[in-house]
Amino acid sequence: MRYVYLILALICFNIYHVQAQNSRQLSGTIVDSTRLSLPGSNIKLKNELGDSTVTIADVNGKFSFPSVKGNKITLVITSIGYDGLIKHYTLQPDNKPVVLDPIILKSATKQLGAVTIVGVNPVVFKEDTVQYSVSAYKVRENAPIEDVLKKIPGLDVDKDGTVTAQGKQVTKVRVNGKDFFGGDVLSATKNLPADVIESVQVIDDYGDQANLTGIKTGEPDKILNFTIRKDKNYGYFGQATAGDGSDLLPKKPGVDNDNRYIGLLNFFKFKGDQQISVIGSINNTNVNTFSYGTPTGGGGGFGGGGGRRNAARGSSSSTVNRDGITDAHSIGLNYRDQWGKTLSVYGSYSFTNNTTFTNSTTFQENGSATRSTSNQISQTTTNPVNHRFNFNLEWKPDTLNYLKVTPTFTYSGSDVTSYDSVSSTRQEVINKAYTSNSVSNTSSPNYGISGFFNHRFKSTKRNLNIGFNASSVKSYEFDNPINKYTIGVSSVPAYQYVYTDSRTNSYGVNVSYLEPIGKVSYLELNYAFNHSFTSSDKETDTLYTGNRFHKYDLLSNNYNYTFTTHRFGLNYRIIETKYNLTLGIGGLPANLEGINLMNNVSTKVNTFNIVPAASFNYTFSRSQALRFNYNGSANQPSFSQLQPVADFSNALYPVQGNPDLRPEFTNNFSLRYNAFSFQSGNMFLIGLNFTQTNNKVVQNIITYRDFDEAVLTANPSLRNLQNTNFINYLNADGYYQGRANFIYSKPWSERKYTLRVGGQVAYTNNIGFSQDVDSLNNFTPIAKNIAKTLTLSPQVRFRVNIDDIVDAEAFSTLSLNKTNNSLNTVPSSNVKSIDLGINGKNYVWKDWTISYDYTKTLNYGYSGSIAIKNPNIFNAYLERRFLKDHRGTVRLAAYDIFNENTGYSVINNGSVRTESNVNRLGRYFLLTFTFRLQKFSGKAPSEPNRGFRGGNGGGRGNDGPPPGGGPY
Structure with missing residues (x-):
């Protein structure tokens, strides 16, 4: 019986040895055109055997696949706000680790149909701006944007509707970068429907001059900026109570x-x-x-x-x-x-x-x-x-x-x-x-x-x-x-x-x-x-x-x-x-x-x-x-x-x-x-x-x-x-x-x-x-x-x-x-x-x-x-x-x-x-x-929809005012 155990041990060792000989570590970095890292990027790897695996870039834009089989691989890289990219590689026939050259993504100029975006980057930090993706914080359809704000880390909404960001009261609201009702906070947060909002930006605002020139003086105000979804930028929404x-x-x-x-x-x-x-x-x-x-x-x-x-x-x-x-x-x-x-x-x-x-x-x-x-x-x-x-x-x-x-x-x-x-x-x-x-x-x-x-x-x-x-x-x-x-x-x-x-x-x-x-x-x-x-x-x-x-x-x-x-x-x-x-x-x-x-x-x-x-x-x-x-x-x-x-x-x-x-x-x-x-x-x-x-x-x-x-x-x-x-x-x-x-x-x-x-x-x-x-x-x-x-x-x-x-x-x-x-x-x-x-x-x-x-x-x-x-x-x-x-x-x-x-x-x-x-x-x-009543035209972004956020619609894409579409 012990001979059987010995034979099985030898077989397992040979299988492991063969796998080790045919797998290696593959790593790389995702950056933009300015060489700034793109954390949260989605990387999908496919090999010549038909196997595939997915990983996400870390805070420094780095990714790693610990065990890659085969010599011919394909990487599909996506990141919110950037054009998707497909890259093919032929690797050396050995098991040495491979470090790829930095992979550069370009800012998005059009919506690609060939790449499926899996997941959503909930947060992006910029110099004076923290941007939150609304689709990452689900609320029921027809809910006001205030319901989303209550779920966002770093934001706080009092019972009176006062919004604070990082402990400081928000004093103004904009829509697509322009003041909404003179910047009045509550008129926007309690009335704008979350269904039409793409992202919420919390901005340290130094005034119009600083926004244009980059010259910042004084203490900034906290303001909110809501960006409208492109597929909702043609149509109307009405509600009466x-x-x-x-x-x-x-x-x-x-x-x-x-x-x-x-x-x-x-x-x-x-x-x-x-x-x-x-x-x-x-x-x-x-x-x-x-x-x-x-x-x-x-x-x-x-x-x-x-x-x-x-x-x-x-x-x-x-x-x-x-x-x-x-x-x-x-x-x-x-x-x-x-x-x-x-x-x-x-x-x-x-x-x-x-x-x-x-x-x-x-x-x-x-x-x-x-x-x-x-x-x-x-x-x-x-x-x-x-x-x-x-x-x-x-x-x-x-x-x-x-x-x-x-x-x-x-x-x-x-x-x-x-x-x-x-x-x-x-x-x-x-x-x-x-x-x-x-x-x-x-x-x-x-x-x-x-x-x-x-x-x-x-x-x-x-x-x-x-x-x-x-x-x-x-x-x-x-x-x-x-x-x-x-x-x-x-x-x-x-x-x-x-x-x-x-x-x-x-x-x-x-x-x-x-x-x-x-x-x-x-x-x-x-x-x-x-x-x-x-x-x-x-x-x-x-x-x-x-x-x-x-x-x-x-x-x-x-x-x-x-x-x-x-x-x-x-x-x-x-x-x-x-x-x-x-x-x-x-x-x-x-x-x-x-x-x-x-x-x-x-x-x-x-x-x-x-x-x-x-x-x-x-x-x-x-x-x-x-x-x-x-x-x-x-x-x-x-x-x-x-x-x-x-x-x-x-x-x-x-x-x-x-x-x-x-x-x-x-x-x-x-x-x-x-x-x-x-x-x-x-x-x-x-x-x-x-x-x-x-x-x-x-x-x-x-x-x-x-x-x-x-x-x-x-x-x-x-x-x-x-x-x-x-x-x-x-x-x-x-x-x-x-x-x-x-x-x-x-x-x-x-x-x-x-x-x-x-x-x-x-x-x-x-x-x-x-x-x-x-x-x-x-x-x-x-x-x-x-x-x-x-x-x-x-x-x-x-x-x-x-x-x-x-x-x-x-x-x-x-x-x-x-x-x-x-x-x-x-x-x-x-x-x-x-x-x-x-x-x-x-x-x-x-x-x-x-x-x-x-x-x-x-x-x-x-x-x-x-x-x-x-x-x-x-x-x-x-x-x-x-x-x-x-x-x-x-x-x-x-x-x-x-x-x-x-x-x-x-x-x-x-x-x-x-x-x-x-x-x-x-x-x-x-x-x-x-x-x-609401009627919007254009194709909604690709994202899970299980009864939340609405987002239906029909008609043409986002390239211009569509001819119609039914209310829903």
């Missing part, structure tokens, strides 16, 4: 439990370069279509809202966390086209008319020699009206010249009525209590124009850029506060009529010239000039009778001020394929002048700052990049911080500005590192930021105590100030803030499961001042408080995403806000909250969807002066798709089922700590019907 609902409770006096209604309309038309979009909404479910520069918009879905600190981040909740209850009306139009060969135009108009009711409770603690607190209950109704129009003209007559001009117009106005009940204490004794009724209205039209011209010199790398801007803002405001004291002496007039008429005119110009001094090096000269003039005429009447106005000079003001800056700079730049470097130096003189026309008293402050400039970007590969940036800037004080006359419109905190304030100067340092593995799909991002400000404008709280009667007799004006906190402003050095954020994402099983760990930590060294006026009218020395605040918000998420079965996420988030104060009269605080939750959608019986969203919030560390709960927020809906091509959808939804939706916040600012809670829209039920 109507809904009605109620909280199903009897109507109670003073309680908002009216019926709920919603009506939404979205329409998008794409015809090559021409794009037309119309979106609108009518509802009383706190859904806003436009944000107007604030993260409180919404639209397009059944959610939105202004999330507070303790909102569960990244949840797909439909509970609206915007403070108050809003009745919203809005409509908007966005237009883009190419007029001829040289002129591109795009612009938008939007309108909103909302009414919001808020009911809030606020507790405030002030640090001074004697501890004081205040409690305030407020009810406010606000009716803001906004118009916004902007238009862009881009003229490019040839390859050397470019001109962009942007005229703008905005109008904002509001009518506000409020009721406040306030009590304040000193040394635990109530010293003042009063009620305040106020009516106010404002109107503010704003006219502006901006633009820039760029000229690239022929046959050289010289570049000249000229930018300009001008604006005129007129503001009119009327206030009528009426105060009634029940305890203590009034510190403000009981009755006031306040008229304020102001205007700010500003203009600026900047010039930069780039001169090559080598193959990759440049010198840049730049100059920027900015000038603004503000005039404000404020008239106050405290004795209004009938229709007669009595001007009270002590509370009236006519104040003008100008702020002028010049910035000179010289930069040295190196621009290489894998890295670029900027080193420079600049000077920034600033002039701030003010004059009080009531008494002809003027002030003048001149400053000069040396501004070094530095930035370094290094691209290790298309999946790994490092970036460092430094910049400095001057910031002028606001009008309220400068004007020298006391403002008693807020009885709790009268304010008087300081005309001797100096402009702030801020130094900002940032460092960012990105890494992505095309093989595993793991992603790691980390960002560090440090900000330091000289001459920081901070509050000085002056506390007036009880005065001796002799002092009051000698100074009658002090009688109303006793037991009052008065706000003034001072400059202070020592302010700084450091922030760090990171995200690690690990998917597996073809991204069916994803674990995300991330968070943000910040440390702030803030400054505040306080000062007491004793019983003899003597000012005590100014006391400086240093408030050291640590905020920490780690989070863990686990997502399950199985096509057409389930899309769910469990999450846990900790929010910590801890402040230690150097003055022992200012109490420290340690407030934290924990969010635990799960949200998701289950797809059953093909056309049914069950959605759920539950968040439990645990709050700790509040003072107990306001009512704090640990709310359970639970939302759910049942949805059914029907009609041909799923054109119709009916949904029955329940929001805030436990009726516990309330907002809480805590703010530490120098010597003042503020806690508050505010009402939000509570429990209600809503039945909605949605109808969709």
